[in-house]
Amino acid sequence: MKTLAELQAIRDRARAQVELRRDDAGTRVVVGMATCGIAAGARPVMLRFVEEINKRALKDVAVSQTGCIGMCRLEPMVEIYTPGAEKVTYVKVTPEMVGRIVAEHIVNGSIVAEYTIGAAEGK
Amino acid sequence: MELYRAHVLVCGGTGCTSSGSAALIERFDRLLADNGLAKEIKIVRTGCFGLCEAGPIVIVYPEGTFYSRVKVEDVDEIVSEHLIKGRPVRRLIHSDTASPTAPTSLNHIQFYEKQRRVALRNCGVIDPENIDEYIAFDGYQALAKALTEMTPEGVIDQMKKSGLRGRGGGGFPTGLKWEFAYKSKSKQKYVCCNADEGDPGAFMDRSVLEGDPHAVLEAMAIAGYAIGANEGWIYVRAEYPIAVKRLNIAIEQARAYNLLGENIFGTDFSFNINIRLGAGAFVCGEETALMASIEGRRGEPRPRPPFPAVKGLFDSPTILNNVETYANVCQIILNGADWFASMGAEKSKGTKVFALGGKINNTGLVEIEMGTPLREIIFDIGGGIPGGKAFKAVQTGGPSGGCIPSSLIDTPIEYDSLIAIGSMMGSGGMIVMDEDNCMVDIARFFLDFTVDESCGKCPPCRIGTRRMLEILERIVEGKGEEGDIEKLETLAKNIKATALCGLGQTAPNPVLSTLRYFRDEYEAHIKEKRCPAGHCQALLRYTINEKCVGCTACAKACPVQCISGKVKERHAIDQSRCVKCGQCQAKCRFGAVERG
Numbered sequence: 001m002k003t004l005a006e007l008q009a010i011r012d013r014a015r016a017q018v019e020l021r022r023d024d025a026g027t028r029v030v031v032g033m034a035t036c037g038i039a040a041g042a043r044p045v046m047l048r049f050v051e052e053i054n055k056r057a058l059k060d061v062a063v064s065q066t067g068c069i070g071m072c073r074l075e076p077m078v079e080i081y082t083p084g085a086e087k088v089t090y091v092k093v094t095p096e097m098v099g100r101i102v103a104e105h106i107v108n109g110s111i112v113a114e115y116t117i118g119a120a121e122g123k
Numbered sequence: 124m125e126l127y128r129a130h131v132l133v134c135g136g137t138g139c140t141s142s143g144s145a146a147l148i149e150r151f152d153r154l155l156a157d158n159g160l161a162k163e164i165k166i167v168r169t170g171c172f173g174l175c176e177a178g179p180i181v182i183v184y185p186e187g188t189f190y191s192r193v194k195v196e197d198v199d200e201i202v203s204e205h206l207i208k209g210r211p212v213r214r215l216i217h218s219d220t221a222s223p224t225a226p227t228s229l230n231h232i233q234f235y236e237k238q239r240r241v242a243l244r245n246c247g248v249i250d251p252e253n254i255d256e257y258i259a260f261d262g263y264q265a266l267a268k269a270l271t272e273m274t275p276e277g278v279i280d281q282m283k284k285s286g287l288r289g290r291g292g293g294g295f296p297t298g299l300k301w302e303f304a305y306k307s308k309s310k311q312k313y314v315c316c317n318a319d320e321g322d323p324g325a326f327m328d329r330s331v332l333e334g335d336p337h338a339v340l341e342a343m344a345i346a347g348y349a350i351g352a353n354e355g356w357i358y359v360r361a362e363y364p365i366a367v368k369r370l371n372i373a374i375e376q377a378r379a380y381n382l383l384g385e386n387i388f389g390t391d392f393s394f395n396i397n398i399r400l401g402a403g404a405f406v407c408g409e410e411t412a413l414m415a416s417i418e419g420r421r422g423e424p425r426p427r428p429p430f431p432a433v434k435g436l437f438d439s440p441t442i443l444n445n446v447e448t449y450a451n452v453c454q455i456i457l458n459g460a461d462w463f464a465s466m467g468a469e470k471s472k473g474t475k476v477f478a479l480g481g482k483i484n485n486t487g488l489v490e491i492e493m494g495t496p497l498r499e500i501i502f503d504i505g506g507g508i509p510g511g512k513a514f515k516a517v518q519t520g521g522p523s524g525g526c527i528p529s530s531l532i533d534t535p536i537e538y539d540s541l542i543a544i545g546s547m548m549g550s551g552g553m554i555v556m557d558e559d560n561c562m563v564d565i566a567r568f569f570l571d572f573t574v575d576e577s578c579g580k581c582p583p584c585r586i587g588t589r590r591m592l593e594i595l596e597r598i599v600e601g602k603g604e605e606g607d608i609e610k611l612e613t614l615a616k617n618i619k620a621t622a623l624c625g626l627g628q629t630a631p632n633p634v635l636s637t638l639r640y641f642r643d644e645y646e647a648h649i650k651e652k653r654c655p656a657g658h659c660q661a662l663l664r665y666t667i668n669e670k671c672v673g674c675t676a677c678a679k680a681c682p683v684q685c686i687s688g689k690v691k692e693r694h695a696i697d698q699s700r701c702v703k704c705g706q707c708q709a710k711c712r713f714g715a716v717e718r719g
């Protein structure tokens with residue numbers, strides 16, 4: 001290592017790895033992974049999130065899981081927490097939907113309304 | 124580079140390693156592989172979290188779920204419930220005595236809530252054997268900043284402004300020490316790190332080295348740049364194998380990145396670090412003895428001046444700082460002197476790490492802001508005294524320090540306030556005592572330690588402390604004589620005034636401070652042949668009071684048949700034959716046997 005720039009490069013690369021452990025972690029994607037969630041296919045959904053976030057090298061995004069959210073019929077459910085914003089709940093999420101949620105919601109900050117709990121319940 | 128959805132941090136500090144954390148890691152590795160989770164979940168072996176007593180510690184991120192006392196069998200449940208199904212295993216979640224409902228995240232555990240982590244910021248957070256993780260948490264940024272944006276004078280100026288004082292015991296201002304060495308003209312200078320940590324019960328420095336070794340290396344390099352040295356030495360006790368191993372790994376990794384070595388960051392500054400293993404003699408922590416030991420000579424102190432800043436290691440200008448002192452340096456350079464000086468008290472800036480031990484619920488490592496009252500450490504962070512016993516005193520400063528009585532528990536933790544009440548900051552040992560501790564015996568314990576550790580070079584320490592110990596031993600054996608207290612005081616005064624090094628000069632402190640606050644206990648031992656705490660075996664007496672109904676239970680239990688009395692009449696103990704086994708008291712259902 002000869003320059004400061006090289007150190008910064010290592011830091012940026014390594015940061016993504018430890019992001020989960022920082023107190024100020026930004027966006028958090030929480031996948032409901034209790035029995036019914038797993039049965040409804042939550043695992044492939046979660047893996048797609050991890051994959052997408054990896055692919056785009058998004059920083060400050062953590063994927064985690066939670067237990068029963070309480071509405072089994074809407075599983076798989078995904079909740080997205082962004083600092084300073086109301087949490088958004090997506091329901092009946094399939095791996096195919098993940099790309100859009102990541103691109104539109106997490107990257108661009110606009111909620112994919114038709115996947116949200118409001119849209120599903122409004123029907 | 125792979126991203127993981129969860130990190131499982133398993134403590135690999137000395138405490139948790141001895142309570143079996145290595146087996147946990149093995150089990151986690153196995154189960155993650157078996158369940159095809161190895162690519163999703165990462166296992167990280169960290170340094171000490173500070174709650175060793177509740178170890179082994181496991182933390183699962185991103186939730187921050189804090190598990191304690193985890194057994195190998197529990198790993199299966201954590202994997203199947205928490206990692207696969209997302210349901211934290213509640214029965215394993217750590218709970219403080221203070222909070223009725225178990226908090227799930229470590230930020231909400233009372234033990235941590237009142238702490239402020241600067242020196243320990245990375246301990247239990249990063250993998251100490253992976254330099255990239257250190258860099259991710261801004262590692263080596265301070266060195267880069269110092270080398271590329273600051274002059275040596277600028278670095279020293281920041282250190283002085285920060286108000287940082289040595290954490291190894293003396294509390295000497297660090298910036299000033301660096302300035303002396305900077306001003307000493309010499310081609311060869313040295314930067315030394317004191318990792319000898321000789322205080323019984325102390326393990327702050329060990330935890331920093333095990334949990335965040337790069338922070339010390341980086342700070343030493345900054346010190347080298349500031350004073351104009353290109354060689355560093357770490358003097359670490361050989362009894363710290365994990366710390367030594369991680370230091371070696373860290374040095375190797377830093378060299379591979381050229382963060383140690385020649386022309387660091389393309390500047391003309393070069394710096395290398397060597398390790399010297401100490402054999403564990405307490406006196407080798409004294410600066411001149413330490414340097415003699417690094418040079419391969421006998422670890423004996425020599426008179427000062429000349430001070431090491433002028434003539435130290437290999438007769439060259441040298442600075443020696445404690446591990447924890449160094450652990451603050453990079454933060455000061457990165458965040459600025461003002462940031463550091465905003466923490467703590469008027470003449471004691473920043474934070475201090477303490478190893479909390481003795482009669483306390485949460486034994487472990489705590490880092491608090493200077494100026495915090497002792498009460499907060501003992502009752503809020505430490506969780507108070509176990510078994511509903513009364514708090515009696517707290518000992519700080521190890522064998523050089525003193526006992527602080529419960530009446531002074533609101534004293535703020537600062538260098539000067541502790542000295543004013545006859546103790547000292549010391550390196551960070553903090554031993555809590557309850558009503559069952561005999562203060563005379565505590566003084567005897569510490570003096571026994573110093574007598575053992577005296578290097579023998581000068582008579583006041585070699586002979587004087589031994590005389591003091593003999594008197595104390597007599598007193599706890601019930602053979603104390605009128606005038607003993609005065610003899611102790613005279614000896615103490617003379618030793619303090621004439622001993623060559625800090626070991627001898629401070630050795631009488633534990634005696635003096637207990638005499639100051641617990642003189643009545645000494646007097647009870649000497650005049651009444653009584654130990655008020657009921658601790659000193661030789662002075663213990665079992666007696667039978669008027670509550671005795673004459674049931675004969677005690678007499679039957681006594682192994683030496685020294686209890687006599689008729690059925691239904693009050694019994695009596697023949698003191699001359701009693702061996703103080705306590706059987707009678709245990710057997711009496713009427714509370715008639717007294718101990719005192």
Ligand SMILES: Cc1cc2nc3c(=O)[nH]c(=O)nc-3n(C[C@H](O)[C@H](O)[C@H](O)COP(=O)(O)O)c2cc1C
Pocket residue numbers: 288289290291292293294295317318319320321322405406407408409410411443444445446448449550624625626
């Ligand atoms: C008998 C004796 C033992 C000491 N042991 C240690 C020790 O184990 N660790 C330590 O850092 N300082 C120890 N010191 C203090 C050192 O001599 C020295 O003051 C200190 O390492 C300086 O670093 P600091 O200014 O960063 O505290 C000891 C001093 C004496 C007199």
Ligand code: SF4
Pocket residue numbers: 406424576577578579580581582584585622623624625626627628
């Ligand atoms: S005071 Fe004690 S330890 Fe220090 S030089 Fe004298 S004999 Fe040795």
Ligand code: SF4
Pocket residue numbers: 667670671672673674675676677678693694710711712713714715716
């Ligand atoms: S056991 Fe208690 S009550 Fe019974 S004889 Fe002994 S002292 Fe008295």
Ligand code: SF4
Pocket residue numbers: 665677680681682683684685686696700701702703704705706707708
């Ligand atoms: S303490 Fe033991 S030896 Fe003494 S009187 Fe009681 S039972 Fe007997």
Ligand code: FES
Pocket residue numbers: 032034035036037067068069070071072073075
């Ligand atoms: S188990 Fe899935 S919502 Fe209840």
Ligand code: FES
Pocket residue numbers: 134135136137138139140170171172173174175176178179180
């Ligand atoms: S060694 Fe694990 S918490 Fe201290």
